[in-house]
Amino acid sequence: xxxxxxxxxxxxxxxxxxxxxxxxxxxxxxxxxxxxxxxxxxxxxxxxxxxxxxxxxxxxxxxxxxxxxxxxxxxxxxxxxxxxxxxxxxxxxxxxxxxxxxxxxxxxxxxxxxxxxxxxxxxxxxxxxxxxxxxxxxxxxxxxxxxxxxxxxxxxxxxxxxxxxxxxxxxxxxxxxxxxxxxxxxxxxxxxxxxxxxxxxxxxxxxxxxxxxxxxxxxxxxxxxxxxxxxxxxxxxxxxxxxxxxxxxxxxxxxxxxxxxxxxxxxxxxxxxxxxxxxxxxxxxxxxxxxxxxxxxxxxxxxxxxxxxxxxxxxxxxxxxxxxxxxxxxxxxxxxxxxxxxxxxxxxxxxxxxxxxxxxxxxxxxxxxxxxxxxxxxxxxxxxxxxxxxxxxxxxxxxxxxxxxxxxxxxxxxxxxxxxxxxxxxxxxxxxxxx
Ligand code: DOR
Numbered sequence: 001x002x003x004x005x006x007x008x009x010x011x012x013x014x015x016x017x018x019x020x021x022x023x024x025x026x027x028x029x030x031x032x033x034x035x036x037x038x039x040x041x042x043x044x045x046x047x048x049x050x051x052x053x054x055x056x057x058x059x060x061x062x063x064x065x066x067x068x069x070x071x072x073x074x075x076x077x078x079x080x081x082x083x084x085x086x087x088x089x090x091x092x093x094x095x096x097x098x099x100x101x102x103x104x105x106x107x108x109x110x111x112x113x114x115x116x117x118x119x120x121x122x123x124x125x126x127x128x129x130x131x132x133x134x135x136x137x138x139x140x141x142x143x144x145x146x147x148x149x150x151x152x153x154x155x156x157x158x159x160x161x162x163x164x165x166x167x168x169x170x171x172x173x174x175x176x177x178x179x180x181x182x183x184x185x186x187x188x189x190x191x192x193x194x195x196x197x198x199x200x201x202x203x204x205x206x207x208x209x210x211x212x213x214x215x216x217x218x219x220x221x222x223x224x225x226x227x228x229x230x231x232x233x234x235x236x237x238x239x240x241x242x243x244x245x246x247x248x249x250x251x252x253x254x255x256x257x258x259x260x261x262x263x264x265x266x267x268x269x270x271x272x273x274x275x276x277x278x279x280x281x282x283x284x285x286x287x288x289x290x291x292x293x294x295x296x297x298x299x300x301x302x303x304x305x306x307x308x309x310x311x312x313x314x315x316x317x318x319x320x321x322x323x324x325x326x327x328x329x330x331x332x333x334x335x336x337x338x339x340x341x342x343x344x345x346x347x348x349x350x351x352x353x354x355x356x357x358x359x360x361x362x363x364x365x366x367x368x369x370x371x372x373x374x375x376x377x378x379x380x381x382x383x384x385x386x387x388x389x390x391x392x393x394x395x396x397x398x399x400x401x402x403x404x405x406x407x408x409x410x411x412x413x414x415x416x417x418x419x420x421x422x423x424x425x426x427x428x429x430x431x432x433x434x435x
Contacts, residue, residue, distance in 0.1 A: 002123070005425055006031045008045045012054025012385060014038070016061055016374045017359050021351045028059060030381045033424030038377055050426050052419050054385050060354050061372045062094025062125075062382040062420065064361040066184070066262055067159070067238060067310035068335065070096075070127070072118060073111070074103025079315040081115065083402040085124035086435075087313070087335040089427045090400050092384035092417040095126040095362070095371045096313075096335075100137065101160040107132035107143040109151045116152070123435060124427050125420075126382075128365055133158045133172050133183060139165060145175050154366030157184035159238055160285075162220050164190060170227055177233035182364065184236040187220035187245070188286065197325045199272040199287040207275065209325065212287045214242040221245045225252045225259060234258035236364055239312050241267045241286040243296035250305040260364050261300070262310035265341040266332055268297045270407060280321055280328030281407050284314070287330075301356055302348055308361040309353070311338050315403035333406040336399055341408070343388055343415035350388055358384075381424040390416040400433060 007030040015023035029037035029045045039045060070084040081098070088096045098115050100106035106115060112129040119127025131148035135141045137158040145156065156176065162185060163169045169185075176183045193212045198204050200211025221237060225248060228235050240246060240261050252259045271290055274282040282288060300306035314331025321328050342353050362372030373379040394408040420428035427434055 002425065004032045005050065006046070006048040007050045007052060007421060007426055008048040009052045009054050009059055009385060011041070012057045012059040014059045014375045015351055015354060017355070018374045021349050023058065028375060030421065030424055033381055035375060035377055035379045035381050038375065052385065054418070056389070057385050057387050057418055058350065059375055059383060059385050061358045061375065062384045062422065063092045063339065063357040064365060064367065064371050065093050065096040065311050065313065065335065066308055066361045066365055068096045068098060068313040069101065069315065069331065070098045071315060072102065073114065078317045078320065079402045081118035081127055082122040083400060084313065084315070085119060085122040085127060086400040086433050089124040089420045089422065090417060090433055091335040092339050092386055092420055093125055093335060094382035094384070094420065094422045095128055095365065095367055097128045097130050097155055097365050099159045100130050100132045100157065105132050105137050106130060107135050109147050112148060112151050112153055123425065124433070125422050126367070126371070128367060129153060130184070131156045133163055134168065137161050139163055139168065142168070142172055142175065145179050145181060149179055149181055155182050155184055155236070157186065157238065159184065159186045162186045162188040162190065166223060166227070169224065170231060173227055173231040173233035173235070177231055182234055182236055182366070184238050185220065185224050186238050187217045187224070189216045189219050192216035197283060198275045199289045201272060201290060203272045203275065214244065214289065217242055217286055218244045218248065221248050225257060228257050228259060237261040239264050239267065239286060239310065240297065240306065241289050241293060243293050246296045246300040246305055250300065253305060260307045261305065262308040263297045263301060263306045264310060264312045265334060265338050266407060268294050269341050269345050274407065278325055280323060280325050281332065281405050283325060283328050283330050284332050285330035298346060301346060307356065308364060309338060309342055309356040310361065311335055315401050316405050317403055321405045331405070333399060333401050333403065335401065337394055337406065337408055337413065339386060339417060340392070340413035340415040344413045381421050383421040384417060385419040386415060386417045388415050390414070392416055
């Protein structure tokens with residue numbers, strides 16, 4: 001058992017779902033895992049083990065990432081649950097949903113319990129295992145949802161693969177509805193993307209590389225919206241990347257269908273032009289797209305069509321990633337840069353960015369009882385404290401992740417996490433992980 005800590009946070013501005021967009025200056029006392037007191041700025045607080053300086057900072061609920069690859073079990077040369085959790089904490093995340101494309105995959109109670117327990121052991125954030133939609137993510141046979149739900153799994157996905165068979169997806173949605181779980185789809189019609197390394201468009205034609213057409217995503221978004229209409233089940237769309245996908249989700253929401261969606265920072269900050277370098281660090285699935293797609297994703301985030309910013313943090317060890325484009329695995333790091341890229345590149349109020357980084361994804365993940373909560377007395381102390389104006393330069397040599405595949409090396413960004421508190425424990429202090 002860890003010793004309980006007491007923590008005071010002074011000089012910061014609280015911004016959460018219940019404040020107005022400006023937030024309010026207040027000091028906070030944390031004890032025994034919960035917010036024990038919120039007082040007028042400068043008032044007396046009880047003595048504490050740690051006194052955190054939050055001058056110029058925002059005190060917000062910790063962030064929740066619906067989409068991370070922690071690679072354990074099976075690919076520990078790229079990341080472990082401990083190193084990925086450390087990257088998460090440094091990025092201000094207090095919970096992450098671990099994708100199921102581990103080896104073995106997360107399609108049984110024993111594997112999800114292992115993932116969860118490794119997260120508890122690391123103690124840096126809550127690691128929330130997702131479960132597979134199909135056994136082994138092969139798209140053939142439904143995974144044992146009831147068993148996995150009894151083990152606490154709320155979100156199910158075959159991420160890395162889309163579920164190709166519409167009948168199987170229909171049945172999956174019917175079970176999901178009856179069991180009150182959420183399916184999350186990686187939208188990709190795989191027959192249209194075989195061998196692809198980048199977005200299909202003028203840049204890819206120029207380079208003579210095989211392309212991944214926007215249609216491969218959009219066909220599945222369309223199919224699944226229609227299956228949601230048929231079954232009444234809810235669905236979450238992972239890493240949307242195209243203008244038409246956003247428009248379809250907007251329309252589905254306007255019709256009242258229970259759909260939610262996420263976008264990644266790399267899809268709203270980078271385009272397919274980056275592949276002109278032939279650098280595999282820019283290879284990702286779905287691929288980087290066009291300025292028009294970026295504009296649509298940003299508008300989708302602004303108007304609430306896209307509920308969440310999720311990183312698709314996908315570490316790959318150098319010997320795997322640094323191969324020719326056609327052989328390199330897709331994916332890039334995301335956890336340590338998500339806040340800064342969002343604040344730097346999205347023309348949105350900070351509070352709206354926090355909705356997409358914290359309380360919206362907390363609800364989608366089914367953990368809204370303990371993450372994304374207001375900074376108020378009695379609430380669980382899962383908190384991010386960040387300076388929204390501080391500038392820094394991304395450096396792949398100092399990332400906490402075990403892999404180095406950030407596409408942002410050398411980029412100047414704005415917004416820096418200063419402290420992170422998870423379950424009442426100070427896990428990041430002055431930008432340094434405490435465990
Ligand atoms: O780029 C990606 N990498 N997209 C995925 O869907 C899977 C992920 C991975 O596991 O590396």
